[in-house]
Structure formats: structure tokens, C-alpha cells
Amino acid sequence: MTRLASGGLLIDLSETRSFTFNGQRYTAQAGDTLASALLANGQKLVGRSFKYHRPRGIMASGAEEPNALVNMGEGARFEPNQRTTTTEVFDGLMARSQNHWPTLDFDIGAINNRLPRFFPAGFYYKTFMKPRWAWKHLFEPVIRQSAGLGAVPTDPDADHYEYFYAYVDILIVGGGMAGIAAALEAGRAGAKVLLMEQTPHLGGRALVDGVEIDGQAAVDWIEAAKAELETMENVTIRTRMMGSGVFDHSYAMGYERLTDHAPETAGPRHRLWRIRAKRILTATGALERPLAFAGNDLPGVMLASAVRDYATLYGVAAGRRIVVVTNNDDAYRTAITLKQAGLEVPLILDARPQASGSLPEQARALGIRVETGKGIATVKGYKTVKAVGICDQADTGTVLETIPCDIVAMSGGWSPVVHLWSHCGGKLDWNADNAMFAPDPTRPPLGDDGLGFVLSAGTASGELHATAALQNAVQAARQAVEETGFAPVPDTPPMATAPTEEPMQPVWSMPAKAPYKLRAKSWLDFQNDVKVSDIRLAAQEGYESVEHTKRYTTIGMATDQGKLSNVNGLAVLADALNAPIPQVGTTTFRPPYTPISLGAIAGEARGKLFKPTRKSPMDAWHDSNGAVWEPVADWRRPYTYLRDDETVQQAVTREILNTRGGVSMLDASTLGKILVKGPDAAKFLDLIYTNMMSSLKPGKCRYGLMCNENGFLFDDGVVARLSEDTFLCHTTSGGSDRVHAWMEEWLQTEWWDFKVYTANLTEQYAQIAVVGPKARKVLEALGGMDVSSDALPFMGFAEGTLAGIKARAFRISFSGELSYEIAVPAAQGQAFWDKIAAAGAEFGIMPYGTEALHVMRAEKGFIMIGDETDGTVIPQDLNLGWAVSKKKTDFIGKRAMERPFLQRDDRKQLVGLLTENPADVLPDGAHAVEGGKNRYGQENMIGHVTSTYFSPTLGHSIAMALIKGGAGRMGEVLTFPCEGKVIRATVVDPVFYDKEGERQNV
Amino acid sequence: MLKLKCPACGVEAEETEFAAGGEAHLKRFGPGSDDRDFTDYLFGRKNPRGVHFERWRHAFGCGKWFHAARCTATLEVFGTYSARTTEPPADIVAAIKARRPGWEGFK
Amino acid sequence: MSEAISVLGGARFTGAIEITEAGLQGMISLRGDLADAALRAAVTSATGADMPDVRRITFGDTGQVAWMSPDELLLLVDYARADAVVADLSAALANKHHMAANVSDARAMFRLHGTGAREVLAKGAPVDLSPQAFGIGDLRRTRIGQLAAAFWMTDAETFEVVCFRSVGEFLFDWLCVAAEEGSLPEFL
DSSP: BBBBOOOTTTTTEEEEEEEETTTEEEEEETTTTTTHHHHTTTEEEEEEEETOEEEEOOOSTTTTSSSOOEEEOGGGGGGEEEGGEEEBBOOOOEEOOOOOOOOOSSSSGGGGGGGGSOTTTHHHHHHHOOOOOOOIIIIHHHHHOOSSSOOOOOOOSSEEEEEEEEEEEEEEEEEHHHHHHHHHHHHTOOOOOOEESSSSSGGGGGGHHHHHHHEEEHHHHHHHHHHHHTTTEEEEEESEEEEEETTTTTTEEEEESSTTTSTTTSSSSSEEEEEEEEHHHHOOEEEEEOBBBEEEESTTTEHHHHHHHHHHHOOSSSSSSSEEEEEHHHHHHHHHHHHHHTTTEEEEOOSSOOOOOOHHHHHTTTTEEEEEEEEEEEEEEESOOOOOEETTTTTOOOOOEEESSSEEEEEOOOEEOHHHHHHHHOOOEEEEETTEEOOOOTTTOOOOSSOOOEEEEGGTTOOOOOHHHHHHHHHHHHHHHTTOOOOOOOOOOOOOOOOOOOOOOOOOSTTTOOHHHHTBBEEEETTEEEHHHHHHHHHHHOSSSSHHHHHHTTOOOOOOTTTTHHHHHHHHHHHHOOOOOHHHOOOOOOOOOSSOOHHHHTTSSSGGGGOBBBOOHHHHHHHHEEEEEEEEEEEEEEEOOOOOOHHHHHHHHHHHHHHHHHHHHEEETSSEEEEETTTTTTHHHHHSSSSSSSSOOOBBEEEEEEOOOSSSSSEEEEEEEEEEEEEEEEOOOOGGGHHHHHHHHHEEEEETTTEEEEOOOGGEEEEEESTTTHHHHHHHHSSSSSSTTTTTTTTTEEEEEEETEEEEEEOOOSSSSSSSEEEEGGGGGHHHHHHHHHGGGGOOEEEOOOOHHHHHHHHOOOOTTTTTSSSSOGGGGTTTTTSSSSSSSSOHHHHHHTTTGGTTTTEEEEEEEEESSOOOOOOTTOOOEEEETTTOOOOOHHHHHHHEEEEETTTTEEEEEETGGGGGTTTEEEEETTTTEEEEEEESSSSSSOOOOOOTOO | OEEEEEEETEEEEEEGGOOOEEESSSOOTTTOOOOHHHHHHOOOOOSSSSEEEEEEEEETTTEEEEEEETTTTTTTEEEEEEESSSSSOOHHHHHHHHTTTOOOOOO | OOTTTTTSSSSSEEEEEEEEESSSEEEEESSSSTTOOHHHHHHHHHHSSOOOOOOEEEOOOOOOOEEEEETEEEEEEOOOHHHHHHHHHHTTTSSSSEEEEEEEGGGOOOOESSHHHHHHHTTTTTOOOSSOOOEEEEEEEEEEETEEEEEEEETTTEEEEEEEGGHHHHHHHHHHTTOTOOOOOOOO
16 A cells, blocks of 8 residues: 555545455545555556557546546446546446456557557558458458457446536636635625536645645635535535536536446436536636656656645555656645655756746755756656656757656646637637647637627636636636626635746757657657657648647547647647747647546437337327337337237238228328418418319318429328318328428418418327228217218218217228228327227228338329428329419419429329239339440439339239339330349339229219 | 527527528519529528528427527627518617628628 | 326326326417407406416416417316317407317326426426526426427426327326436536
8 A cells, every 4th residue: 555644635544445456356545536546556557558558557637637547337337438537436346457458467469569660640541551452351350359448338328317407697617716716706796606526526726736825725715615605595516517518609518427436326327417607617727738758658657746636635655756857846846745745756857947946945945856957868667667767858868867766747837728718619829938828818709699708717717826826717707797797796805825936948858859769759649649759750741730630640539638648749740840839729629528428418318218209199009909110200100910920911911901801990190180270271271282272162171282492292181171261281190290380481481461370280189090891881880970972972071979079080091992080089089999999890890000001002003202202203293283283373382393394204203013023022212224324334224113012902013113204104114123133014004903993982 | 509589489598499490581482483583592592601691490489480690600699580571670780780890781 | 078088197206206197188279369358358268367478377267378479378278178168269259360279189288296396397498497587477388308398387396397299108208217316406
């Protein structure tokens, strides 16, 4: 154990936790992260890098960690690529290291490390080009085998997830001293505030940086501030919640991890907050940058701030003998902290020519050796740091002295976390003093009012010193308070004090004149294995854009999205291109800030809540009577009803023959039913439909077609005129919402002077079709309504009661048989269905599904929207010219039909097809060819099959097709090359059965 | 994600409650119109960078269509107004000019 | 009429809040000129409720009146009365351009009761449901998850929610998941 005697602000030494790593059992303290617990147990090697399988250890202490990713859990709770630094240890936690085989210590893949010249920048693009066959048979299988870091989960996720919509005045992201101070300002002013912090605790870096606020230690001030905030009704603090993204019009997402630290707790695992805030404050702090020296990826080379965090927050010594290497004063805090904790700090290497600030002086006073103008030439060791070779920073890397150590704590300066500022278009300025990009407050992301809606606060603004950072945060909060319509409370703002710091000095390469041999071992992107040499090679090969270089070298493309590598990488690129850094610019920051679970993105929409399924009032009956379901738009409808050990085909055949020969019943409730009422209803429907509806007599039905302004057919159905000013328009099952919206669109946006109201009554009614020669007998048995051909003729309807239920019966037919479609209130649909089934029993009634419906309509040559239409078909193509009025001066689509190309007689037109072999059923969509090749060397195609079935009624196959100039091809034999064979079919009239329509009109 | 205020029911709601309906203030050309006018009506769209007028429907809300004046570059919304109009009303035009003095005006 | 059944037959769920399928509920969609005195009188006569303001619902002795859009109301009355109310409205407005349609069977209705009801809905509706923004008598048409829905508050802890009948089962399932014990954010 490497637990220190002092420190450990966040851990509870009285409570232990037990976890396993690679099967080995370890003990942690309550409050530990997995990373701090592994370090406390001396486990430095935790994974392997992506490309070279280099040994990798923990580098950071937070969300920016590139290396220490693990496979977590097992079975239905397995998840790869979990950052140990943001994972809280709980009892029973199971973690496994990634990207190695067979073991972490002995990894065959590390052979890649011996062959780095085969894996330069852009190696994927350069390597897998030739020979061509090798891609499919050699390269791709091998790449697939080795791609990815963690393993893919195999079981369905045991947890569930949800969204939550929240509306606040001011959203504050980040619970460090800046966020807390801002929350105090905004909260006291009365604004509704949500403060979110990604870690389990508040305080940020103030806890470890020796900051004092208003004369108190930061930790005490934060406790007091938190207590005050908790008394405010208008302020909410959420920890374990990351500000994951900022989007247009002041929309933000928060990723709340509810049970990751306690997996057996009830409730959702993650909650994705969808927040609309009037103003967003990004108090997101800053991240420390690594230094690029040879061997900087070895386990044991860590960020200086992380080494300090582990000591102060978790009481963990990452090592016993720590060399600090830096280009700034802040890293001296680490040296001081460690020295005071009783660890050995043999040396601070400062790349700057001198270090005379108060922190360096304090370090010297503690007896720590400080070497200025020096850097690291090499790191010795393989799986862990053994020593460093030091050199002059200005030189080429000649080793002056070798210092044994087990940890290198490095600091290359700090970069404000500008992700959230930038997600929605906030612009950045290059700050040369600190060699960093920081938000430009004059160019914030703009909201719907054209004003900036994001303000950066604290260190995230680029104010790296505590005093200025806190002042900045208060200022930002006051601005947000005013901009959201509140008055700032005139109080004395909190004052932070911390030792002054001397300027840092940018160091993009250590030593400055590092030769190739060193550059090729100087890592920039630790997860994706991108080194200084790779960026320089890319520049040499002509890559000038940082976005292109990113993709070519894969820098910043790993799961950490370049949090540590971004600035270092583009500085190296700028240097190689001899261009100033701001001119090279940054890559685009995109949400989420760190990876979020797919479950959180899906929210509740999993399993049976994945997508709404619309169900008819008789759905439960169908389900328990053998229904084989078919999705029809958002509905589910019975395709057929299976009996005993029938096949689906046998069931469909039975249903068809029973309908044609006796009587069957169909649940037609899904058909759209739009009520159209008003003095101008007839005039309106004359414009909506291609045919004349104003001439329809009350009590009668008429089949109608709807086209769009392009003249293309998009819906059809039977219109019933209920009274002089009221029509009921039936639509396709999938079209009811669309048609209703279509009618409202025209009424609201074009003909708003028309006196017409519409209502979508689709779901008010259960509609049941009773179909077949014996249909009338069944209705007579139900009783209550005269259903004779005189009282209720074909294309008429009648209202009354049937079997005691209020009903409207339509004499319409989609099968060509005697047919009644009866609408009853949906709540009585099941009762009515049962009554029909009972009354029809003596006539052999049975339900039929959508497939029998389809076959029977095809036998009659009736078109189906979506089969015979595809958005490019006009009614005339389908022999439906009779339903396109020539008398009307206008209807939607009429002008378009005047276009010459819609009047050509070689358009694809609907025909019937009879195959030479009656048993051959053409495949759906099969193309007819007419010999010869087109200019692409393909067969000349003249059309395709739109509907195709075996007709049990006729005993042979039938098909409909859209064929070029089809009307003029009757009797012609067409050729359909199908998989494995050629089917020949004769062009015939598409009405295959009962051409005169005698059966339906009895 | 955008937020818009539906002028019909007064709700300020997020984009997911609305359905976009393309460019506003198109003039319908019907039977007898010449080919050029009809082509423009069907296919001619302005697609400007900057001030633009759009049709939206409060699809999950009150169901009403309305118009929005919006900047396609910054996503600033200058205002929403009734769909029962053939050109932007004066107050919307004034709101746009206040924010975009260089705007050349509708049409 | 005894054979009439609501979509879930009065199903109930108790978790963080109580959810009840409201059973058969008379609903009439009335479209017309909402400023018209005859229409207002007919509505009040049918429900005992005053004309609601924009996005409000009013409560009367014999029904409720919900503002649905600038030219549309939803009247809630006893299920058995719905056809008669449609007939009365049609008679009263015979010479006015209007539409009155019985939509009782086209809808499912749920009652959400409990202090957490706001938060259950806020998991799916992109609406500010804080007490400052949404109170008794307020009504909102929006979406809940993927479904179109309308809801309003009848008292400080009760919402009524309506959606289309065909997706009533889906909404009930959704609400039950959202109302799982221990799952409320406790933010509102």
C-alpha cells in the first residue's frame, strides 16, 4: 500500500471497499476513484495503447485521462472504455484492462512497438492499397480483429435510462470555486440556478492549490458556500453530472450518473438532462498539458497536477521518488506537496532559464534541487519509470546526468476547458502569455435573440491565477444575473489569494532541438499513439489544415478527444509549418465533452418503449387468435391468423377462399377517417381530390384520389357525403395523419378564406369489413338495419344500429366481393367484432388479415398506395384517368399534369402480368428487360413488378407492373431476369377476376 | 436546437414540437400559369444566407401553421407571425431592420 | 353501452406517483369562432364551465372545457352524455359555421396523482413544469416522449393526460417506467 499518513480529503479511512482488477482482489477506501485505488495498491501498469500496445499507466486524475481505461463489470452490466479516474470504487467493482493478449504484462500485440516504421502517420491510407484482393481477404479481417480498445458488450444492458427536461435562468457548469461563487451571486439575486459538477464533490482545483478565500482555507469556504446554497430554494446543486454539450438557442445537456457508484440502487442508471437556460456559465476550469519528451508515455509519467491530486485528495503516493519537470510555477506546488508529505523529490527540472517566483523559492527552501533551463532527454524503464536522463532544454538531448526515480510529474502549462464555450460557435483567442486558447468574450455563441448566451467564468476564461479567476467568475455571474432580468445583490465579492506566479514559457518539444530519434518517442496523443514525429511527417507530406492533420494522424480522435493532445499537437504542426499557432487554429470541439452512455442517449426508448405501436381496438383479440403481425405505418395489423399447424401461406389461402366462397371479416379500423365540414367543404374537396366531390349526393360514396402539386398520386380512399356540408374522407392506413395535416395546411396557409373545419376521427371508430357472398346474411342475422341492395346499394351507406350498437355501414369493396364496412364507436369495437363472429358462425365466418386483403385486391386490379405508387406516378399511369376530372378548373396537381412529360404515352403504365409457368411467382420489384445495353453497359430496363402474388382464387400467379408504354403492349411477352432464372410473362389487363364487377354489386 | 414561439397559442417551445414547412410566402400558380412561374412555384427557393422567411407548423401543439423570420447564419429569430399573410408584416420588417440594417428587404 | 370499454379498462399503477387510466370519458371536439356569444353560451350550457383563456382549462358542474387552439375546444363530459351534447351543440349552432364531433372513443385518458407528477411528465415533455410556470387550470399540448399528448392540472398534485387511443397502452407503459419508485429527480 502506498497510502500517505497525511492527505486524503475525499476518502474515508474508516470504510473500505473491495474490488478486483484483472481478477486480483484489492482494497480501497470509501471515496476512492478506481485510479486512486489502483495507485494506492501499487498498480502502475493499467492498459495498453491502441496502435503499438505500449504499456500504459494512469496519467491524469479526471475526465482528461487518456490511458487508464478499463472494461467494467460483466454480463448485462459490462461496459468497455471506462475511465478509472472518473470511476468511483464500490464494493464488488470488477475491472479488466484492455487491448492486450493474452495478458496485460505479456502482450503479443506489443510486437507492433518493434515495428513503428510500419505504422507512421496515415499508415492506414498508405498500407492497404495493394493488391486489391488483399483488402477483403487479408487486411480487413486482421484490422477488424485488432480494432477498438475495449470489448463489445454481448448482453442487453440490465439498466435503464431516462431524460429530464429542465428550465432555468442560469446554468452553471462546474462546481469549483468559480462555479460556486457564481451560484452564490446568481442565487442571492433570485435567479433560478442549476449548478452541475461532474465529480462527486465540489471544490475543483481550489482544494489542492493552497488557495485561500476571504481568509479561509478554500475547503472551508466551499463548505460554507455550499451550506448557504443549499438553503436557497432557487438553487439546485447536482454532483456526478457533467455538462456534456451546449447547443443552439441556449440548450444544454447534462449527463447525470446516478448509480454508477452504487449499481444495486433502484432507479435509472443515467439521466440525460435537457436544459434550456437563459444564460450558461462555463466554470469548467482548465486542464494541464503534458510535455513532449522521449518516453513521456511510460507508466509513471504523470501530470504534475494529478500527482498532487492523488496525494492531497486521496492520500495516495503515486511513487516514492518523484522528479518534477515543468515550464511554469504551478508544478512546484506538486513538488512542495509531495516533499511535505514525506516523499522524495530529488529534482525539479524547469525548462525556463530562471525560476524565481515564490513557489520555486519555497521549493528551494524545502531543500529541493531546482535545475533551470533543463529538461528530460530520455526516460528509462519499460513497464515503469526507472530513471530520467536530463539535458539542456536548448540542446539536442545530450544526457548530462541520470536521476533514478519512479514517477515523473510533468507540466506543460494549462489550457482552459473551452469545449462548452465552443460547441455552439463561441470563438477563441490565442493567449500568447500562457500559450493557450481562451474564450473571446466579444464573440460568444448567439441565442435566438442574437445575443450571447454563454459566459465563461473563472479559470475557464483563461484567468489562471486564483485571485483573477474568482473575480472573473463573480463578474460573469453578475452579467448573467442582469441579462436574465435580475438585479445583482450589492455584496462584497469573495476574494481569493494564492502565491503569485511568474510567467510560463511554451515548450512544445523537449529538448528544443530533439532529433528524430527522440521525436519518435515523444508522445502527443497517448491513447491513439501519435507522436511528434507523426505530426511533422504529416506537415512534410503537405498537410496544412489542422482538421486534415487530425484525421490523417488520428491525433485527438480517441475517446479522450484530444483533451491533452490538442494544443501540443497543433503547436507542433504550427512549428513544422513555420506558421503562428492561432493561424493554424484548433480542431472543432463537439459534444459530448466526454463519452456518454448509449443508454442515456436512447433514454426510455428501449424494449417495448422503443417506438410507439398503434393498436386497433381489437388488437388483444387478434393477438390471442393466432395473428401473425405486420407493421403498417405505425400500426400493427394481422397479416394472417394461423390455425393449428398451418403455414402462413396455407392460412392466407384459406382466408381468401373462405372470403370468395362464403364470408370473412377484416379489422379495417386503421383506415383514416377525416371529417370535413362547412359551407365550403365541397368546394375544398374538389381542390383536394382529382375527381369531382361536389357532385356526390348525400348518402353516397365515391372513390377519390389525391395528388400533390407535382401531380403525383399520394393517397386514395372512399369519400362519403354525410350531409350537404359534411364529408367523411377515408384515407389509407398509413396516410391518415398525413392527409389530415395536408388538408389543414391548405386551409390554413392558402385558402384561409374557406369556411371548412376538419377533424381526424380515425380512432373514434372501429371499422370492420364483412366480406363475401354471404355477407348480407351475416348482417341480417345481426339485425337492426335494412341492408338489402335496395336500401343499401353498392357505394351507398346507411346509419342505424346493428346488433344494438350504433353503426354506420358503407357498401364499399376492396376485394370485389359483396362487402360492408361497418364503423362503430371504438369502445364497442370488440363487442361488435364478437357479435359478428357469433352471428357469422353458421355461415362459416372467419377473420382474414392484410395479406388476403392484398391478394384479393390485386386479383381485382385495385392499386395500393406505396405498391403501385412511388411518388413519381400520376393517376393516368394507373389507368385511373377516369378519376381525374376534366371539368374542374383547378385541383391540386392539375397544373402539373399539363406538363408535357406527364402526357407522354411512353410513360410507365400499369399492366397485369401472367407468367408462362402459372406456378412461377415473379419477385417483387423484378425488372423487365427488352434487350440491348444502356450506356453504362447495363441491360435496358423497361419497368418493374409492383405487386405479385399467387392467386388461390384463379389457381395461378398474378402480378401488376409499371411498364414503359404498357398500355400499348397487351399480349406482349416480357422477360424478367431473376436470381437464378429468367421468368417470362405476358402483358394482360390488370383486372384478373370478375372484370364486370358483378360480385360486388349484388 | 431551435426554440420558436407559436403565435397561435403563445407557447415558446423547442423545435421538436414543430414541423418545418420550407420557404414562406410562395405564390401558388395553378392551371393556365406559364411554365416559368409554375417551375418557380414548385422548385424555385431562395435559400439565402441571412434573413429568411419560413413556414412552421406547431405539429405537437395547437396544430397551427405560422411563419418565422429567421437568420439562417446565426439562427437569430426576428419574430413569428400568422401564416395568413402574403408578405411579412410591418412589425416583423421593422424588427429585422433593427437587427440587420443592411438587409435589402423582402423580395 | 355496457359493452363499451376504455383502452385499458381502468388500469392502475402505483410507484413514485399513482397512475390511473381514467376509463370511459366523454370528449367533444368543438371547432368554431370562440368569440361567438352563441358558441360560448352553448359551451357553458353543456358543461357549466366558463370559456377558458388561451391554454387553460375550466371546470364546471357537468364538464370541463379545454382550450386546444384558436378555433378549437375540447369539452369533457360524462361518456354517456357525449352524443347528446354533440346534438345540443349542433342545434344551438345550427346557423353558425362550426364542427362538433364526438371523439370520446378516439382518446385515452390518464390521471397522474402525487407530488412527483410534474417530474414524471417532465421526463418526456419538453415543457417547463415547475410550479412557477405551470399551475392548476393550465393546459399544454405537446409531446410525451414520442407521442402527441395534452395535459392539464386539476389540483396541486393531479394531472390529466390525453393521447390517442391506439397508443394509450404505450403511454401507460411509458408513464409506469417514468414513475418508477426512486426515480424522481427531485428538481421541480
